[in-house]
Amino acid sequence: MSKTTGEDLPAALVFDLDGTLVDSVGSVAAAVNAAVAAEGLLPLTIEQTKEHVGEGALHMISSVLASGGLTLDDALVQRCVERYIAAYLDDPATHTRIFPGVVEVLEEFRRSGITMGVCTNKPGALANAVLHHLRLSRFFCAVVSPDDTEHRKPDGRHIHATLREMKVFDKVAILIGDSETDVLAGSDAGLKTILLTHGYRRGPIAEERADIVIDHFADLPDAVRSITRMLIS
Numbered sequence: 001m002s003k004t005t006g007e008d009l010p011a012a013l014v015f016d017l018d019g020t021l022v023d024s025v026g027s028v029a030a031a032v033n034a035a036v037a038a039e040g041l042l043p044l045t046i047e048q049t050k051e052h053v054g055e056g057a058l059h060m061i062s063s064v065l066a067s068g069g070l071t072l073d074d075a076l077v078q079r080c081v082e083r084y085i086a087a088y089l090d091d092p093a094t095h096t097r098i099f100p101g102v103v104e105v106l107e108e109f110r111r112s113g114i115t116m117g118v119c120t121n122k123p124g125a126l127a128n129a130v131l132h133h134l135r136l137s138r139f140f141c142a143v144v145s146p147d148d149t150e151h152r153k154p155d156g157r158h159i160h161a162t163l164r165e166m167k168v169f170d171k172v173a174i175l176i177g178d179s180e181t182d183v184l185a186g187s188d189a190g191l192k193t194i195l196l197t198h199g200y201r202r203g204p205i206a207e208e209r210a211d212i213v214i215d216h217f218a219d220l221p222d223a224v225r226s227i228t229r230m231l232i233s
Contacts, residue, residue: 009112010228011171014162014191015140016153017120017127018053019178019199021102024130025049026095027088032064035084039076041068050200054181055153056121056146057081088126093133099198101217106139108221115171117142119162121152121181142166153181156188163189174227176220183209192227194220 018024029049037043044052044064052063061080065072109116117140120127124145131137142165144158151157163169175186178199186193187209195201195210196217207213212223 009114010174010224010231012115012117012163012166012168012173013109013224014117014119014159014166014173014175016175016177016179016182016199017118017122017130019201020099020176020182020196021118021136022096022098022130022134023198024096025053025200027092027130028053028060030091030095031084031088032060034087035061035080036064036068038083039065039068039070039080041065041070053200054121054179057084057123057126085123085126089129092126092129096130096134098134098136099196099217101220102136105217105220106136109224110139115166115168116140117144117162117166119153119159119175119185120145121158123147154184154188156185156190159185159189159191172228172231174224192231194223194227196220 015021025046029044029046032049033043052060058077058081061084062072062077065076065080118127122145124147127143127145131143142162144162144165146152149158149161159175160169163173173191175182175191175193177183177193178196179201183193183195192211195207195213197213197215211227214220214223
């Protein structure tokens, strides 16, 4: 992992949360299963849970209920979402791990003066609880969820809202994520994107459209430097 220098730094980095900074699918699965058990659905495995994540709690719960053969209505979905959030808040991080290299790289970026924020489709209360319990909140000046804006990824306006909250909207910024949702949102927002392959992407579109694809978080500084040099050259 090469060190960043003042000549090759972006002004800001926008990170996705789940699948990018943390592997949270165990916590998601536990909360989802608690939420839908009362509706008679069998527990999802970790791999089954991955098929539903990425576009927010409402979409995920609706997808899980539909895949279980239930007829969706607003009342059913809403009560399951409320159970999901309550279960998650009861235990936000026991089954979540920080990906290797994340803390060290974020420390390096912070020392270098990069402004960092999180743009996530996770409900805001859950995102902040996870970041707090894992002691990652200290790295980010903003955490923007669908609770904070009318739009959510893959809509690029979610990214724009995050940049405004970070107060760097008119500066050079890069989006780092792990899925099709992130890459499409970054592209829609006009940002260069870096894709981490250790997350929850479900198809080739993310790798095809991302500007740089990396396998390990420790490779992120080099990727950031490469894109920044391209942007300012």
